[in-house]
Amino acid sequence: MAICLASEVALTHMPADNSRRMGRPPLDRDSDTKLTGVRLTADVRRRIEAVVGKHRMAAFIREAIEHELERREIKDAHGDA
Numbered sequence: 001m002a003i004c005l006a007s008e009v010a011l012t013h014m015p016a017d018n019s020r021r022m023g024r025p026p027l028d029r030d031s032d033t034k035l036t037g038v039r040l041t042a043d044v045r046r047r048i049e050a051v052v053g054k055h056r057m058a059a060f061i062r063e064a065i066e067h068e069l070e071r072r073e074i075k076d077a078h079g080d081a
Helices: 006-012 042-052 054-077
Strands: none
Touching (some): 042 054
16 A cells, blocks of 8 residues: 655646756856866865855855956966066
């Protein structure tokens, strides 16, 4: 004898509504991305989470890297040491 819970029935009959996606938004589909592991100290992780929250860490790291690359490229273009 099978017992079916109401919550199981509700989940199996949910409409396929893609407008309410869960999880992080996808990265730009035209960009070629590679997974890159970075080791951070527990203190650095706590500081990032305090500023942006746990679920925005990857976006924060990508933005910080882009900002720093632009800063260094501009510095190199001007011949600064």
